[in-house]
Amino acid sequence: MLKTLVEKEIREILSSTKFIYTFIVCLVLILLSFYSGAVNYKLNVTHWEAANAENLRSFEGIKEWYRVTENRIFLPPQPLATLVSGVSNDIGRTANIEPSGEIVADDSRYNEEPAYAYFRFIDLEFIFLVVLALFAIMLGYDAICGEKEKGPLKLCLSNAIPRTKFLLGKFIGSFAVLSVSLIVSIGLGSLLLPMLGVFLSSEEWLRLALIVLAGLLYFGLFLAMSIMVSSMAQRTATSFLILLIIWIGSTLILPRVAVLLSGRAVDVPTVDELGYQKAMYGTEQWKEFMNTLGNYEAIDNDNMEEVMANFNKFMDSISIAREDKMNLYRSRLNEQRYNAELERSQIAFALARISPSASLSLATSTLAGTSPNLKDKFYQQAKNYQTSLKEFLSGKTGMNVGGGMMIIELDDGSPEKDPIDPSEIPQFVYETESLSTSVKDTLPDFALLILFNCIFISGAFISFNRYDAR
Amino acid sequence: MLENNKQVILEAINLTKKYDDGVVALDNLNFQICNNEIFAMLGGNGAGKTTTINIFLNLLEPTSGDAKVCGVSSHIEPLTVKQNLAYVSENVMLYPNFTALQNLDFFTQLGGRLDVSKDEYREVLMRVGLAEQVHNKKLKSFSKGMRQKCGIAIAILKDTKAILFDEPTSGLDPKAGYEFIRLLNDLKDEGKAVLMSTHDIFRAKEAADTIAIMNEGKFLMKEKASTLFDKDLESLYMQYMAVHGLKPTTEGV
Structure with a gap:
């Protein structure tokens, strides 16, 4: 019996023009997202390689390691970011790393191309959030009330079939059609990737499969919700209107309201405020530094090298002291801001998760490595790189690089030194999160998507069992 | 009595x-x-x-x-x-994108009869007065009377x-x-x-x-x-x- 109902549902959907048009739109958009994603990724890789090469070239001809005062690092493009862009286009992708001092990432994609910032990209996440949800609504809004309006419902229910089975048949049939359509579209899109020169690792394929699974759960819950609403409404127009309002509310309004409310709940100082405080403190420290420097008394010695060594030792000590104080102050301010920001984000995400759209966005972007954590991860790894760069340069120069120092080069007639080898400079390697960590991080969102499915399917059963089918 | x-x-x-x-x-x-x-x-x-x-x-x-x-x-x-029980309504509305045979097949299976052959469907459709050339036509092209005949065919096939x-x-x-x-x-x-x-x-x-x-x-x-x-x-x-x-x-x- 269930098989008959499922088959009928599949046949009915496949023979409807609304499905054919929607499927074509969905297929075109998915192929477009894969194509544009692959092209963008290749372009980004080219830019990234060129930027790295250019950076290395900037060290050419330098003969003293102490002249290497900074290195520029670049966040490498992630293949899956082309399919789920998340925050990857919003955050800074490059940073100047000095052996000490703060790290500020800049050159975000949207900074370079404001048009994209305004209109955003068509990626899989957008297709899931907007197209797939609307697709589910289109398939489900008239599932019950439409059958009543058009007539066959009463005839169907005059047969010995439990209503739950009838509804289950509708759900399974609609879900099967869309799942297959989606998987076929994404399968075709995936074929484009190697054809366009983008090769995913097996782990990335697995991540993509999980992203599709999240999309299917999201589609499932919208389908169940649509069937539930159609089991409550007597007219298809009413059902469609209610679902459209829910879709707008959950996709466009709820997440924004969540961010707004969290902003009201937790006060986070702006970067400019922090910058001002740091600058004020820096000025204060600089004055103190200069005062100390002014009180320096050079040793009475004819040997210039000893005099310089003593002076540098003194400079080192006061520079380190100043730097330590500055670092402590900066860390304290940064930590306060980071904690406030974290609290605000946690509140925002917790509230936004009332909307399944937020759960989907967070799950897919976490799996693609483009979640809001990307900024922190890049910053943290840049900090680690800063330490290794400092150690490397200190080893090369034997000095406290990054602190204050005075260097006097004497022409003592010794042969000219060879240029440094820039390839010796440590390379920045961005470590992506392991799959198990990503999966662990997405578990709450998957659980929520499953929970929403259960709630709406139960709601649909309850409503349909009480539905006036006359 | x-x-x-x-x-x-x-x-x-x-x-x-x-x-x-x-x-x-x-x-x-x-x-x-x-x-x-x-x-x-x-x-x-x-x-x-x-x-x-x-x-x-x-x-x-x-x-x-x-x-x-x-x-x-x-x-x-x-x-x-x-x-x-079989039921035939005033205005029989079946699935418009299905042919008469497909509608019959679905409702007959829904009625619990899974062993009905296509020939039997055709026979019943002929019996209610639907000519063979319309058996494979979609219901959306049927008149009210033709749909009514399909409804009766469904009731006959349910055999209640x-x-x-x-x-x-x-x-x-x-x-x-x-x-x-x-x-x-x-x-x-x-x-x-x-x-x-x-x-x-x-x-x-x-x-x-x-x-x-x-x-x-x-x-x-x-x-x-x-x-x-x-x-x-x-x-x-x-x-x-x-x-x-x-x-x-x-x-x-």
Whole structure:
């Protein structure tokens, strides 16, 4: 019996023009997202390689390691970011790393191309959030009330079939059609990737499969919700209107309201405020530094090298002291801001998760490595790189690089030194999160998507069992 | 006392339906329909004819009383009851993107018959008067009469003991109406118990064994059709309606 109902549902959907048009739109958009994603990724890789090469070239001809005062690092493009862009286009992708001092990432994609910032990209996440949800609504809004309006419902229910089975048949049939359509579209899109020169690792394929699974759960819950609403409404127009309002509310309004409310709940100082405080403190420290420097008394010695060594030792000590104080102050301010920001984000995400759209966005972007954590991860790894760069340069120069120092080069007639080898400079390697960590991080969102499915399917059963089918 | 081989298939026992707003749709209705019998309920809009059918189909619960099919209560064991019931509505609406054969196949399987061959579907469609060339046409291109024939084909294929017809002749042309009565008699001869609600006095007089005139959920009159042939049913109908201060629906009159 269930098989008959499922088959009928599949046949009915496949023979409807609304499905054919929607499927074509969905297929075109998915192929477009894969194509544009692959092209963008290749372009980004080219830019990234060129930027790295250019950076290395900037060290050419330098003969003293102490002249290497900074290195520029670049966040490498992630293949899956082309399919789920998340925050990857919003955050800074490059940073100047000095052996000490703060790290500020800049050159975000949207900074370079404001048009994209305004209109955003068509990626899989957008297709899931907007197209797939609307697709589910289109398939489900008239599932019950439409059958009543058009007539066959009463005839169907005059047969010995439990209503739950009838509804289950509708759900399974609609879900099967869309799942297959989606998987076929994404399968075709995936074929484009190697054809366009983008090769995913097996782990990335697995991540993509999980992203599709999240999309299917999201589609499932919208389908169940649509069937539930159609089991409550007597007219298809009413059902469609209610679902459209829910879709707008959950996709466009709820997440924004969540961010707004969290902003009201937790006060986070702006970067400019922090910058001002740091600058004020820096000025204060600089004055103190200069005062100390002014009180320096050079040793009475004819040997210039000893005099310089003593002076540098003194400079080192006061520079380190100043730097330590500055670092402590900066860390304290940064930590306060980071904690406030974290609290605000946690509140925002917790509230936004009332909307399944937020759960989907967070799950897919976490799996693609483009979640809001990307900024922190890049910053943290840049900090680690800063330490290794400092150690490397200190080893090369034997000095406290990054602190204050005075260097006097004497022409003592010794042969000219060879240029440094820039390839010796440590390379920045961005470590992506392991799959198990990503999966662990997405578990709450998957659980929520499953929970929403259960709630709406139960709601649909309850409503349909009480539905006036006359 | 029932005649030999007669068996009560459809039965209403003190069937009452009151809506929340106080409207009494059915008021203590009693009737029995046996196999090989056609029972016609005549009456205006809102008389309670469709409500009676809806209670048999368990689309409505009675306030009191019972509607039984083969002795089984429709609101206590609806699924068992529906195995013995087929239903044809006033305006048969099937799946418009399916062909006649596909619709038949789906509803027959839904009715619990999984072993029906395509030839059998074609045979039944021919029997109800649908020519072979339309069997593979989509229902959206069918007229009301053609859809009605499909509905009857579905009911025939379900092969139940009872068939409920809700205004089956409404909107049918005279030829289609005649063919319908012929089919109804065939079904009766096959042993079906038929409950039919209608406005159409002539068709009812032509086909039914028992005729009941209904108003405000009650039978104003219930007679054997054979005894009514001598009287003038039409005048009787008008008379009953007039006595009760009602405007009769004169479709088919």
